[in-house]
Amino acid sequence: MSTNFQQHKAGDLHFLKRLNRSAILELIRRAPGMTRADIATQAQLTKATVGAGVQSLLEQGWLSEGELQRSGGGRPGRSLYLNEQHYVLLGAEVDVHGLRLVACTLTGQILTSRQEYLAPTTPEITADLLADLLRALRSSPEVAGRQCLGVGIALPGPIDPKKPILRLAPNLGWRDIRFLDLLRARLPELDSLWLMDNEAKSAAFGELYFRTDKITDSLVYVSAGTGIGSGMVEGNHLPLISRGLQGLAGEIGHTVLQPGGLYCRCGNRGCAETLVSGWSIRAALGIAEDQSLSEALQPRLGEAEVQVTLRRAGEALGTLLLNLHHTQNPSEIVLGGSLVQIGAPLLDPALTYFKANQNSLLGTTQQVPIRIIEDSTFVSARGAAAQVLARAIHGPGELL
Amino acid sequence: MSTNFQQHKAGDLHFLKRLNRSAILELIRRAPGMTRADIATQAQLTKATVGAGVQSLLEQGWLSEGELQRSGGGRPGRSLYLNEQHYVLLGAEVDVHGLRLVACTLTGQILTSRQEYLAPTTPEITADLLADLLRALRSSPEVAGRQCLGVGIALPGPIDPKKPILRLAPNLGWRDIRFLDLLRARLPELDSLWLMDNEAKSAAFGELYFRTDKITDSLVYVSAGTGIGSGMVEGNHLPLISRGLQGLAGEIGHTVLQPGGLYCRCGNRGCAETLVSGWSIRAALGIAEDQSLSEALQPRLGEAEVQVTLRRAGEALGTLLLNLHHTQNPSEIVLGGSLVQIGAPLLDPALTYFKANQNSLLGTTQQVPIRIIEDSTFVSARGAAAQVLARAIHGPGELL
DNA sequence: GCTACTAAGTAAAAAGTTTGAACAAACGTG
DNA sequence: CACGTTTGTTCAAACTTTTTACTTAGTAGC
Numbered sequence: 001m002s003t004n005f006q007q008h009k010a011g012d013l014h015f016l017k018r019l020n021r022s023a024i025l026e027l028i029r030r031a032p033g034m035t036r037a038d039i040a041t042q043a044q045l046t047k048a049t050v051g052a053g054v055q056s057l058l059e060q061g062w063l064s065e066g067e068l069q070r071s072g073g074g075r076p077g078r079s080l081y082l083n084e085q086h087y088v089l090l091g092a093e094v095d096v097h098g099l100r101l102v103a104c105t106l107t108g109q110i111l112t113s114r115q116e117y118l119a120p121t122t123p124e125i126t127a128d129l130l131a132d133l134l135r136a137l138r139s140s141p142e143v144a145g146r147q148c149l150g151v152g153i154a155l156p157g158p159i160d161p162k163k164p165i166l167r168l169a170p171n172l173g174w175r176d177i178r179f180l181d182l183l184r185a186r187l188p189e190l191d192s193l194w195l196m197d198n199e200a201k202s203a204a205f206g207e208l209y210f211r212t213d214k215i216t217d218s219l220v221y222v223s224a225g226t227g228i229g230s231g232m233v234e235g236n237h238l239p240l241i242s243r244g245l246q247g248l249a250g251e252i253g254h255t256v257l258q259p260g261g262l263y264c265r266c267g268n269r270g271c272a273e274t275l276v277s278g279w280s281i282r283a284a285l286g287i288a289e290d291q292s293l294s295e296a297l298q299p300r301l302g303e304a305e306v307q308v309t310l311r312r313a314g315e316a317l318g319t320l321l322l323n324l325h326h327t328q329n330p331s332e333i334v335l336g337g338s339l340v341q342i343g344a345p346l347l348d349p350a351l352t353y354f355k356a357n358q359n360s361l362l363g364t365t366q367q368v369p370i371r372i373i374e375d376s377t378f379v380s381a382r383g384a385a386a387q388v389l390a391r392a393i394h395g396p397g398e399l400l
Numbered sequence: 401m402s403t404n405f406q407q408h409k410a411g412d413l414h415f416l417k418r419l420n421r422s423a424i425l426e427l428i429r430r431a432p433g434m435t436r437a438d439i440a441t442q443a444q445l446t447k448a449t450v451g452a453g454v455q456s457l458l459e460q461g462w463l464s465e466g467e468l469q470r471s472g473g474g475r476p477g478r479s480l481y482l483n484e485q486h487y488v489l490l491g492a493e494v495d496v497h498g499l500r501l502v503a504c505t506l507t508g509q510i511l512t513s514r515q516e517y518l519a520p521t522t523p524e525i526t527a528d529l530l531a532d533l534l535r536a537l538r539s540s541p542e543v544a545g546r547q548c549l550g551v552g553i554a555l556p557g558p559i560d561p562k563k564p565i566l567r568l569a570p571n572l573g574w575r576d577i578r579f580l581d582l583l584r585a586r587l588p589e590l591d592s593l594w595l596m597d598n599e600a601k602s603a604a605f606g607e608l609y610f611r612t613d614k615i616t617d618s619l620v621y622v623s624a625g626t627g628i629g630s631g632m633v634e635g636n637h638l639p640l641i642s643r644g645l646q647g648l649a650g651e652i653g654h655t656v657l658q659p660g661g662l663y664c665r666c667g668n669r670g671c672a673e674t675l676v677s678g679w680s681i682r683a684a685l686g687i688a689e690d691q692s693l694s695e696a697l698q699p700r701l702g703e704a705e706v707q708v709t710l711r712r713a714g715e716a717l718g719t720l721l722l723n724l725h726h727t728q729n730p731s732e733i734v735l736g737g738s739l740v741q742i743g744a745p746l747l748d749p750a751l752t753y754f755k756a757n758q759n760s761l762l763g764t765t766q767q768v769p770i771r772i773i774e775d776s777t778f779v780s781a782r783g784a785a786a787q788v789l790a791r792a793i794h795g796p797g798e799l800l
Numbered sequence: 801g802c803t804a805c806t807a808a809g810t811a812a813a814a815a816g817t818t819t820g821a822a823c824a825a826a827c828g829t830g
Numbered sequence: 831c832a833c834g835t836t837t838g839t840t841c842a843a844a845c846t847t848t849t850t851a852c853t854t855a856g857t858a859g860c
């Protein structure tokens with residue numbers, strides 16, 4: 001479900017044409033401002049083929065021409081950019097705190113966003129509200145004139161990799177929900193691409209895909225909130241999301257860090273979430289669910305009990321990061337989620353532990369960067385929009 | 401390095417032809433006995449294209465025609481198989497115990513194998529011996545008449561994903577070795593494909609690739625010997641090996657299971673290897689390195705100390721498997737390596753723990769199969785041969 | 801200001817691949 | 831033994847990329 005397409009085993013002539021168009025688009029997407037000649041060199045195509053491809057992409061509103069480039073001798077080439085005016089991508093996230101929506105351009109620029117607080121309720125009521133918000137977003141002034149490529153939804157739980165079913169969302173109290181079907185039924189007028197995915201996987205995909213500087217081979221996004229999830233994206237040309245058999249790939253909150261430790265919500269003992277997660281910190285420090293965790297902690301940071309709890313949670317988080325390093329070894333780790341707002345008391349022990357231990361095996365000095373996203377409000381929703389774009393470019397269908 | 405090719409961004413006409421040839425080959429490889437008509441249906445190609453492709457593959461010795469198939473009405477189709485007579489794949493593994501070599505056919509049938517004991521020594525001496533053995537294997541009666549597609553080498557340590565450098569092999573005492581260059585220099589007459597990879601990754605690849613029944617999307621091979629390594633292979637059409645930035649993906653022996661626990665060989669504390677690994681069991685029970693671990697344990701299985709150590713090691717192994725389940729969630733886990741020979745005292749606790757805990761999160765009854773390979777002597781060498789085949793079929797080059 | 805030079809992009813013929821439709825081959829059935 | 835059915839092949843047609851030549855647009859030198 002979503003961004004890992006079965007590569008067409010074989011291809012006809014039309015497939016080849018489409019492949020070349022998408023290669024051109026992908027090159028421009030990742031290095032904006034390329035000229036036709038640059039593309040011909042990098043994609044190993046002839047000038048003629050590139051010229052024809054660019055022409056059709058210009059006509060379809062995918063590309064736009066920019067200024068003339070470096071004039072060092074011969075005729076200067078004309079810069080090419082993604083057309084930021086013609087299309088729009090819609091993304092949304094549902095979680096315990098409510099709904100978040102974004103509309104963005106082909107480069108991931110957010111045109112407009114919405115946020116609506118909603119206590120966990122039934123899938124149907126949630127879908128009703130989300131459908132209304134999507135409709136409103138679609139007709140907002142920033143979006144209205146554009147062609148909509150599709151809608152991506154990010155959800156807080158594992159999703160079946162074969163069928164669009166949300167297997168479980170413990171924070172919402174949902175199980176085996178075909179949320180995409182509920183939503184599509186309420187929005188028949190939007191007959192473009194539809195997809196849904198796990199929020200950490202969407203976020204990971206978006207962070208890798210909507211990036212033009214420091215392009216990396218792989219990336220893990222760690223979503224630290226009420227629970228701890230992660231998403232791994234690998235592969236340079238077309239990033240693939242690791243899903244696994246049941247969509248459980250990335251459920252690092254339920255890896256065991258303390259055999260025989262405390263009981264977890266899942267029933268096992270010693271899961272990482274028993275040490276570091278929104279719910280376990282709340283439980284340890286007696287903080288109710290209806291108040292913000294970081295706000296409740298702020299005045300209490302001087303208390304010894306709070307300090308110890310956060311330091312231990314931070315060390316557990318560091319251990320989790322180190323284990324990811326030795327299991328997946330991503331080129332970059334991105335840390336987001338509401339727990340990040342707790343700040344240094346939690347993050348310092350985590351980063352210190354990770355940095356101190358990451359190079360013991362190889363003895364190198366190469367550092368795997370950990371990027372911390374202070375405000376990850378719209379990261380998953382934007383990532384879901386990124387998945388829509390990826391499917392439009394590389395997936396099956398008559399687009400492009 | 402090895403089997404993850406940068407998908408040609410764009411393609412010319414020749415590329416398309418090659419893609420279709422490789423799709424035909426891949427279909428027959430995975431479902432031997434298909435007819436041209438079956439292929440045309442499944443690959444979405446026309447009969448004419450398939451006919452031409454099959455013809456050229458027959459002439460090049462990739463395929464052979466078999467018997468006539470089901471005669472239910474019309475003209476029966478002719479079965480197609482991989483040609484088991486024309487080509488040969490060579491694979492070898494270097495580890496603490498010595499060298500292992502296999503020569504196999506396109507379906508992974510082992511034509512002949514060699515095993516040579518060798519105490520860890522310098523890379524040069526090892527390469528000298530391995531070159532001699534490869535030469536001998538090449539001219540053995542089972543192999544001599546065949547065309548060699550290439551040689552794959554499996555090594556016990558992380559390998560740089562960009563360059564063919566063995567970063568570290570603690571058991572051999574090697575660091576930053578260009579072993580493939582050493583070997584190629586000694587075998588200039590073998591100018592076919594050359595590749596090297598980590599032994600667990602090679603094994604994982606081979607177990608998934610050389611399989612025609614129960615084809616799965618993904619597979620993790622856990623290699624439990626002196627240390628603990630793993631390899632993850634994912635992707636149905638062309639299985640991809642997870643490597644990571646520094647080739648550390650799969651180094652599960654150095655994930656932390658016991659924060660603040662014993663010191664590991666790597667310098668960190670509480671690594672899985674401190675609980676379950678050849679070296680830690682030897683250390684705990686005072687078994688010298690020059691005797692076989694399983695043989696030394698056999699007469700001592702009644703001792704309480706031995707029972708406790710093995711049970712604890714088994715539980716740690718079970719935890720490791722469960723953490724893999726929640727991190728990568730492979731369709732199948734395959735367990736090999738010399739520790740498997742210890743048998744039930746180690747494996748029963750591991751499997752019991754895994755089975756008891758694997759379904760707590762989703763609450764399903766679906767079981768992720770764990771296959772135990774009793775004799776994994778040639779699994780990595782055969783996997784390296786499988787990687788040669790995959791590169792010949794899908795990789796760049798004029799083959800096919 | 802003119803010419804020479806360089807590189808980018810385009811137009812039309814040429815080459816190569818898949819396709820489509822017709823055809824030949826092989827088997828079972830009545 | 832004729833008929834229906836399915837497999838596999840043949841050859842002209844369609845389509846895409848390539849090749850080649852040419853136009854375009856700027857810089858540099860005199």
